[in-house]
Amino acid sequence: MKxxxxxxxxGGTGKTSISxxxxxxxxxxxxxxxxxxxxxxxxxxxxxIKKTNEFKAGFEPYIDEKACFxxxxxxxxxxxxxxxxxxxxxxxxxxxxxxxxxxxxxxxISMREKxxxxxxxxxxxxxxxxxxxxxxxxxxxxxxxxxxxQEAKKIASDLRLPLIITxxxxxxxxxxxxxxxxxxxxxxxxxxSVSSMxxxxxxxxxxxxxxxxxxxxxxxxTLHPENTQEIINWCKNNSIxxxxxxxxxxxxxxxxxxxxxxxEMPENAKVKTSLLELWYNLADKLELSVVSRKS
Amino acid sequence: MxxxxxxxxGGTGKTTLAxxxATxxxxxxxxxxxxxxxxxxLFLNPEMQFPSREISIPIxxxxxxxxxxxxxxxxxxxxxxxxxxxxxxxxxxELCHSCGGCLLACPNNAIYEKSKSIGTINLGRSxxxxxxxxxxxxxxxxxxxxxxxxxxxxxxxxxxxEDVLVDCPPGTSCSMVSAIKDSDYCILVTExxxxxxxxxxxxxxxxxxxxxxTGVVVNKYDQFAGDKSIEDLCNRRDTPLLAKxxxxxxxxxxxxxxxxxxxxSETAYQIWEQLKSQRSVT
Numbered sequence: 001m002k003x004x005x006x007x008x009x010x011g012g013t014g015k016t017s018i019s020x021x022x023x024x025x026x027x028x029x030x031x032x033x034x035x036x037x038x039x040x041x042x043x044x045x046x047x048x049i050k051k052t053n054e055f056k057a058g059f060e061p062y063i064d065e066k067a068c069f070x071x072x073x074x075x076x077x078x079x080x081x082x083x084x085x086x087x088x089x090x091x092x093x094x095x096x097x098x099x100x101x102x103x104x105x106x107x108x109i110s111m112r113e114k115x116x117x118x119x120x121x122x123x124x125x126x127x128x129x130x131x132x133x134x135x136x137x138x139x140x141x142x143x144x145x146x147x148x149x150q151e152a153k154k155i156a157s158d159l160r161l162p163l164i165i166t167x168x169x170x171x172x173x174x175x176x177x178x179x180x181x182x183x184x185x186x187x188x189x190x191x192x193s194v195s196s197m198x199x200x201x202x203x204x205x206x207x208x209x210x211x212x213x214x215x216x217x218x219x220x221x222t223l224h225p226e227n228t229q230e231i232i233n234w235c236k237n238n239s240i241x242x243x244x245x246x247x248x249x250x251x252x253x254x255x256x257x258x259x260x261x262x263x264e265m266p267e268n269a270k271v272k273t274s275l276l277e278l279w280y281n282l283a284d285k286l287e288l289s290v291v292s293r294k295s
Numbered sequence: 296m297x298x299x300x301x302x303x304x305g306g307t308g309k310t311t312l313a314x315x316x317a318t319x320x321x322x323x324x325x326x327x328x329x330x331x332x333x334x335x336x337l338f339l340n341p342e343m344q345f346p347s348r349e350i351s352i353p354i355x356x357x358x359x360x361x362x363x364x365x366x367x368x369x370x371x372x373x374x375x376x377x378x379x380x381x382x383x384x385x386x387x388x389e390l391c392h393s394c395g396g397c398l399l400a401c402p403n404n405a406i407y408e409k410s411k412s413i414g415t416i417n418l419g420r421s422x423x424x425x426x427x428x429x430x431x432x433x434x435x436x437x438x439x440x441x442x443x444x445x446x447x448x449x450x451x452x453x454x455x456x457e458d459v460l461v462d463c464p465p466g467t468s469c470s471m472v473s474a475i476k477d478s479d480y481c482i483l484v485t486e487x488x489x490x491x492x493x494x495x496x497x498x499x500x501x502x503x504x505x506x507x508x509t510g511v512v513v514n515k516y517d518q519f520a521g522d523k524s525i526e527d528l529c530n531r532r533d534t535p536l537l538a539k540x541x542x543x544x545x546x547x548x549x550x551x552x553x554x555x556x557x558x559x560s561e562t563a564y565q566i567w568e569q570l571k572s573q574r575s576v577t
Contacts, residue, residue: 012305013305037497038304038493038497043490058373092472092476096373097392099395099399136500136501137468139442139468141468170305170331171466173438173470175466175468177439192551193551194334195332199334227552248544253487253517253542256489
């Protein structure tokens, strides 16, 4: 089983649209949405939730008011300014470290496991999808990312599916790191804008830090041909293969409006051809057979 | 007035709106809190006023001469960042939250802290738009948590007396929350798609949880689609719709080339007027 992870550094470059198109083209696969705090894949794939699961992660302090003598030890020791004299004054600052609980002289504080969100298994038009919803203002997004990836691996191995397509989060921090670790192939989606190109370089540093194989897809390549050429040159100098170039087209936003993948939309021969080429290049790298789905 | 610009979904135009607002005001500081992928400097070309400041967090170290492997530290570490290997404690610093719990728990004083760099903070004035100052943070590649760096940026921000615009990271998780915290007003930028709307609603949940007055800007607005669902959402949530920025290819090209799109100063003044009326309320 192989896992392809689609990331971008900068948000909004087309990760979800491209993941959905690849999901349409790949014959046997499981889909994962790792953007757990702003998940969108379920919206363009027509997801029907089959199974909802609670996700618990991290801890929060629970205070026995009768036992608390307001000695102020917790106030002094908490480095996150989250607790004052046995009262959690700023729960958003609390990291759940337990320093207040372990050092309370009256043993008035205990740490309880925290409800941190939900994860789902859904049927979609494009295949089985594992996705999640992080709880409000919760800090354990990396752990939830690891959870959905792990569940998708179980499904893929039970059903003997050869491929997992993972729609990753933006950025290079903990959710991105959790999405990338151990992937078989990383596809970075870049657009020819100075922001996206800047962010790609930082993402590339992260991917090589983890020693993962990386391919690039240039989205909206016709938006700024000079920048597109600069990306191609940069990739060449850094020995990174450009696996696909997708022309700028409003079919992407129209498809999003309609809740569909671009390949389910009529009339967009150029985009379709370039997506097929991208898929063939990826399948080649992943050593998968490229039985394409005829629509 | 501290105004944060956030979105839920990535790529909806947070940075563009922040830049347009900053350059249409006489004296503002723009704070780039998207420390994982900061972009504002690409458009402003700031001249740094000071050398960049290294930001670090305290990370425990084990003095193996004093450690007898008793395991008290690993027993209190709720992040599983310390384990006992043989006769000594072993630290996984990517998992550490710098809470200091292990130091307090160690009966042999075998743990001490050393600072570990997580990124830098820069302050500069734009050479292209001299009325704008830029305060930005850059997370060191490979550092998992952006939150300590964002908190440091926000501490610096609190010292600024003029109007501040904060460009926030995408999403609705801890980085976004720490970036919008303590704002007087939050502008949520969305795009005119079901994806944008879905993430806008998640972001609205966060601003209402934090009690931050909120307004919405719809970017890449498609006037022909006739979709009213974002307006309905704003009505339902009693959140003002501050502006609609129509979809425009030349706008996208200017942004791609690293220019701040110039055709939107009218929209920017409109938004500033609404922000100023908000200021008289607060």
